[in-house]
Each structure stands twice: as C-alpha cells, then as structure tokens.
Amino acid sequence: MKILILGGDGYLGWPTAMYLSRRDHDVTIVDGMNKRLWEAQASVRPLTHTPTMEERRIAWMKHGKPLMTYTCDIADNDRKLQEIISMVKPEAVIHYAEQPSAPFSMMSRAAAIETQRNNVIGTLNLMFALRHSAPECHIIKLGTMGEYGTPNIDIEEGWLDVEHNERTARVLYPKSPGSLYHLSKVHDSHNLEFGCRVWGLRVTDLNQGVVYGTGTDEIWMNPGKLFTSFHYDAIFGTVLNRFAVQAAFDIPLTVYGSGGQTRGFLDIRDTLQCVELALLNPAVHGEFRVFNQFTEVFTINDLARRVANVTDCTVAHVANPRVEEEEHYYNPVHTALPALGLDPHPLTDDTIERMVNYVHGNRGGVNLSSIDPTIQWRQE
Amino acid sequence: MKILILGGDGYLGWPTAMYLSRRDHDVTIVDGMNKRLWEAQASVRPLTHTPTMEERRIAWMKHGKPLMTYTCDIADNDRKLQEIISMVKPEAVIHYAEQPSAPFSMMSRAAAIETQRNNVIGTLNLMFALRHSAPECHIIKLGTMGEYGTPNIDIEEGWLDVEHNERTARVLYPKSPGSLYHLSKVHDSHNLEFGCRVWGLRVTDLNQGVVYGTGTDEIWMNPGKLFTSFHYDAIFGTVLNRFAVQAAFDIPLTVYGSGGQTRGFLDIRDTLQCVELALLNPAVHGEFRVFNQFTEVFTINDLARRVANVTDCTVAHVANPRVEEEEHYYNPVHTALPALGLDPHPLTDDTIERMVNYVHGNRGGVNLSSIDPTIQWRQE
Numbered sequence: 001m002k003i004l005i006l007g008g009d010g011y012l013g014w015p016t017a018m019y020l021s022r023r024d025h026d027v028t029i030v031d032g033m034n035k036r037l038w039e040a041q042a043s044v045r046p047l048t049h050t051p052t053m054e055e056r057r058i059a060w061m062k063h064g065k066p067l068m069t070y071t072c073d074i075a076d077n078d079r080k081l082q083e084i085i086s087m088v089k090p091e092a093v094i095h096y097a098e099q100p101s102a103p104f105s106m107m108s109r110a111a112a113i114e115t116q117r118n119n120v121i122g123t124l125n126l127m128f129a130l131r132h133s134a135p136e137c138h139i140i141k142l143g144t145m146g147e148y149g150t151p152n153i154d155i156e157e158g159w160l161d162v163e164h165n166e167r168t169a170r171v172l173y174p175k176s177p178g179s180l181y182h183l184s185k186v187h188d189s190h191n192l193e194f195g196c197r198v199w200g201l202r203v204t205d206l207n208q209g210v211v212y213g214t215g216t217d218e219i220w221m222n223p224g225k226l227f228t229s230f231h232y233d234a235i236f237g238t239v240l241n242r243f244a245v246q247a248a249f250d251i252p253l254t255v256y257g258s259g260g261q262t263r264g265f266l267d268i269r270d271t272l273q274c275v276e277l278a279l280l281n282p283a284v285h286g287e288f289r290v291f292n293q294f295t296e297v298f299t300i301n302d303l304a305r306r307v308a309n310v311t312d313c314t315v316a317h318v319a320n321p322r323v324e325e326e327e328h329y330y331n332p333v334h335t336a337l338p339a340l341g342l343d344p345h346p347l348t349d350d351t352i353e354r355m356v357n358y359v360h361g362n363r364g365g366v367n368l369s370s371i372d373p374t375i376q377w378r379q380e
Numbered sequence: 381m382k383i384l385i386l387g388g389d390g391y392l393g394w395p396t397a398m399y400l401s402r403r404d405h406d407v408t409i410v411d412g413m414n415k416r417l418w419e420a421q422a423s424v425r426p427l428t429h430t431p432t433m434e435e436r437r438i439a440w441m442k443h444g445k446p447l448m449t450y451t452c453d454i455a456d457n458d459r460k461l462q463e464i465i466s467m468v469k470p471e472a473v474i475h476y477a478e479q480p481s482a483p484f485s486m487m488s489r490a491a492a493i494e495t496q497r498n499n500v501i502g503t504l505n506l507m508f509a510l511r512h513s514a515p516e517c518h519i520i521k522l523g524t525m526g527e528y529g530t531p532n533i534d535i536e537e538g539w540l541d542v543e544h545n546e547r548t549a550r551v552l553y554p555k556s557p558g559s560l561y562h563l564s565k566v567h568d569s570h571n572l573e574f575g576c577r578v579w580g581l582r583v584t585d586l587n588q589g590v591v592y593g594t595g596t597d598e599i600w601m602n603p604g605k606l607f608t609s610f611h612y613d614a615i616f617g618t619v620l621n622r623f624a625v626q627a628a629f630d631i632p633l634t635v636y637g638s639g640g641q642t643r644g645f646l647d648i649r650d651t652l653q654c655v656e657l658a659l660l661n662p663a664v665h666g667e668f669r670v671f672n673q674f675t676e677v678f679t680i681n682d683l684a685r686r687v688a689n690v691t692d693c694t695v696a697h698v699a700n701p702r703v704e705e706e707e708h709y710y711n712p713v714h715t716a717l718p719a720l721g722l723d724p725h726p727l728t729d730d731t732i733e734r735m736v737n738y739v740h741g742n743r744g745g746v747n748l749s750s751i752d753p754t755i756q757w758r759q760e
Contacts, residue, residue, distance in 0.1 A: 120500065
C-alpha cells in the first residue's frame, strides 16, 4: 500500500515507518522538524541524541524497503504538502504531525497559540490537499483519550446514542478535554467529521491512551541507530517514562496529587498494531470512525506501585500542577480494535525492568532537573 | 459599566456600541478592519458605502457618550489587545470580532484557514489577555445556532443532561455544524468552556439565530450617518436581506433547495436587547453559560411566503449550494433570555416593508450579480 506518514520523524512516527516498510508497504515520511524546535523552546531533550531524518533513512536501508523522506511543515507549507500528495497518490495517510504535549500547550500564550495553530491548520491543510488530489485516501489520525476528559458516564468510541425527551439521536461523544493541547485534538475531530459528512472523506480517529516503551521489533534490529526518542521530562515525557528514570536513579517516583487519576495505557508495539489494523480495515467513503486505542486501564498509583515493586523505589506525592479530577469514574469502551484482531502486550514486570535498564545504560544523558513540573494549569 | 466591544465596526458591533453608549456605559471599540478586507477578497460590498470608524465616532458625538476607538487585529496583535485591556480594565467584553460568513469559509483553502485562524486565535488571545489583566471581566461571546446543526432531539441551551447505562452526566451539547465557519465557533466554545473550568473565566456564549433588519433607535437618530452595513450578497448576506433586495427589484425570491430548512431568527433590535440582558446579568466566576438567542423559528419557505405576500413577488427554488438537511426536526429551547426579560420584536409585514423600501431607496447600490450562490459545499 502507498502510505504517507506525517510526523514520521517523531516518537511514534519513526517506529511506524519502519514497521510498515518491513511489511512491504511503500512508505513516504513527511516531517517539518517542529518537534525538535519545540523541545529547544521548552529547554528539554530526549534521553539520547536523536539522529537526523536522513541518518535514519540511510540506517534503515539495509533492513527494509527504502523510505522516501520530505521535510515539510504541513501547517505552514500547504503547497508542498499538496505537491507531495499529488505525486505520491497515497492510499492512506497516517497523521502524527502535531504538537503532542499538554504542558507545552499550557506554558505560555505563544505556546498555546502555536499548539492550536499547528495542529488545527495542519489537519485542515491535509483535508484540503486530499479533497483535491486523493479524495479516496484513508486518513488515520492520532487523537487522544484525553479528548473525553473523565465524564461520569461510560466513554463510547467517538459516538453516543442519546435519548432525550423521548427522541433519539446519534451524536459525537461530548468532550471535556484537560488542556489546550487536548482541545486542539477535539477541534481536529470536529473538522474531520465535517470533512467526512460533507466531502466524503474517510477518517479513522484513533483516540490513543498513554504510550510507554521504546522497543519494537524493528528497533531491536539495530538499537544503536534505529531507536526512537525517549522523553521523561515534565513537558514531553509521560508518566511511566518518568518513573523509569526515577527508578534508575533510585529517587522517589513522583505522583501528581492523590494519584487516583485513571487513564488508558498501551505498549508502543500495540500502537503499531492498532495503526496497521486501521490501515488494513479502512473507513468507508464518508465515514468518520473513532477507535479508543489502549489496552489496559491504570490509576497513577497502580503504575507507581508496579514500578516500586519491581525496583524497590519509594513513592512521593507532589502538588498536582494540572486541573483534573483525582478520584473519578472511568469506564471507556475499547472493543473496536480487539474486534479487528488486536493482540495486546500487557504491562509486565519485565517491560518495566527493561525500561529501567535502558535508562540505566544511558544515565549520562539524564537531566534530573527537567523532571519536576514547572508549568501550572491554574493562574498563580 | 466599562465595556470593550471587539468587532465594534461591524454590522452588529456598531449598533451595539451606540446602544450601550446611549445607556451611559463607557464604550471602547476595538476593530481590525478585517471585515472590509474580506469583503474585497470575496468581491462583494454592502448596499451603501460604509463610513470609516473615525467618521462614525465623530458622527455619534452629538448623540451619546463619546466612544473610544482602537484599530487592532486581535488575532494578530495580542500585545496591543493586552495593552488596551490593561488600560481600559473592562468589566465586560462583547466579542463580535470574527469572520462571520459560512460561504466565505467554504470559498477556498485560504479562506477556510483564515476563518479558523482569525476566530480561534483571536478568542484565545482574548482569553489570555483577560486571564492576565482582567480575570473577573465578563466575556459575552457571539456564537451561532448553526453550531448545533439540526439534530433529531431538542436543542438545549449549551448543556445537555445525559443518562447512559444507568449513570448521568451534564455535558456540553454535542455539535454538528454545517460549515468551516460554524466549526470555528464550536472550537471557540470548547476553548472558552475550558477557560471557565480551569482559569475561572466568566463567559456567556450567545448562540444567535439569523439576524435581520437595519433599523435601531440609535440609527434612526441620524440614518444617513449612523446606519450599519446591509449585506444581501451570497457570501455575507442573510436570507431575509436577499429577499428584500429581490422584492425591491421584483425578481423571484430564491430559495435554496426545497426550503424546508428551519432556523431561529431575530430582529437586530433584539440582538441589542439580548446583549444588554447578558451584560446586566453576568455569568459568575468560572461559569460557562450558553443562551440560545433568537425569537422565532421559520422555515425558509415560511419567510419567502411572508415576503411574497407583502410584495407580490414570486418564489423560485434553486439548487442548494450547501450540504444540509432540507426537511428535519427542529426544536431549540430558548427560555433563558426571555426569563431575564427579553421583550421580542416579532417579524411583521411592516418590518418587511421597511426593509424593501430601504433597499428601494438605495437601489443604485445593488449589484444583482452578487446574489446567486457560486460557492459549492460539495466538491464538483
């Protein structure tokens, strides 16, 4: 299949590119390098230095089908995006090309604007380019479970059947996101649903949980050159990565607030599987389809206990910089991807140990001062 | 009360400024003149030439409290907006400063991007400026009934109590808007609700129906100099204005499609009343409040018949350029504003006649070729 990966230089984009190339798809990567800029602006960096996209492309040549790569900021350069799409004529676009951090979006006015501008306008440019040059191309869009917030009712997969005053309607599931970043994804979802309804676009919106891990089969083919970025900092890092770093340094695992916050999680290998399942079972003409993409639900306290048990670390509760419910109902449906054949990798002690060992082997690269949260959701 | 009107040079902004000045409020107008640019880009103009903001300010001086005016594009110039807010310290901001046309937003990629960029980023800049310099200021935001679309259930005022699998939640009313313009207002509503929930902002979102009319008490004080813009074209015009022009020229009233499309409508004088009621009864700290702002519900066929009866015109059905249901359930609640004291001006034959006469008196300014729709929602 001819596949375009937007944001193909990123944490998930790069492993996705290798995974699909190895399965004999024709993969073209488009990336604007914005993530590297945003990291610099936020004064953080991943655990190990990130190879350039060109170094990656060359390193991959001996392992799988060659990748095509283009540097293009899809929010800024709609003409180049349009040209690439006209040339490649992709059957599917996997769209990761978004500012991915909630704290980044809450850092300043400028960062908030940049987040919504980049994400919303990039996605609109993609919709227009496909409408013009590849209207039957299937868009696989990375959304987030954070779009839903933590409602007091079960979270369905994107749509909700409502009965109200003895009448019924199927409506987009109402959203209550927790940051200006999460809001940008809500806006994208609304724009994309319109594109399906009015222009006949075909979209799968993957509302993904929190991803952990760095190892995929392709990375293991040459970990020194094919690895993907590992963020543990307070801005681009995710919770399990932070715990792995804290465990490797034998300092307390920091839980924001009471730790009863409950979320969906998944192994990075399951992200790749889910994207592939969406790819092989595409949305039909005019369909806006939403899958809730995670394999297990944990509280932050559950996760801290799991890591503490494996590593003998202690747990410390710190003031929560976010505004979020710390004890709440949480029951998200996630049956669509298993029905397509998802075979999950649940979180094991072995996975935790491997993450901690990975950090230990690269401990020279850790900047411990980037771990404590400095960005407050509430005005001081 | 110290009031800032964003978009105070526009069709509704200018009459609102005069109305509130005459009621002894301290009114400051901020406008970026973008509407005049967008009109030029779309090759349309209002019925009569529009005085400059400075001519308007001077003309108003003999009728009411002087107005302060600033030229500032709030989406582009957040610093100037911030300075104005720090200086004025408004108790309320009335926010009309948005690209207001559905067809404009569907005209081209560039116009779609400009619509969402201008509207979403302008509103975000306002949220940040108020959070910083006037956190207790009440935002009165002009939204639109078009955010809801035409669901098969009753439309509540912004929020919906849902029962699902024997649990309940109060959620934002799910939206299904009909254009990229309407979507921009949906995005604004989500961002503003977040600002209330997380930062404690105070917001009234006025989901307004289709406004008609050009006469307010203040305009009648000197119609030659104080009038507001009258758009009848296919881009910025609204349906009753178009009918008034067609009636004045004795050509058929054009109804898009079958004409069963049903919408809420209101007289421009009721817009002013509604805004004043929201102003005098503000949202409380942290409250995101939504009022459905219209006084009557008509189908497009109802309206055409009303105008035809008064003027002896014929009605012609033309191909619908939009994608919308033409026969549908429509039952929007609109009790909040009447409960605050709204005293509506229903549509009368007299109002229709006055509109037609107004056009007749200015018939030299009409460009009949701008009436037929040229912008198609669907790809050709």
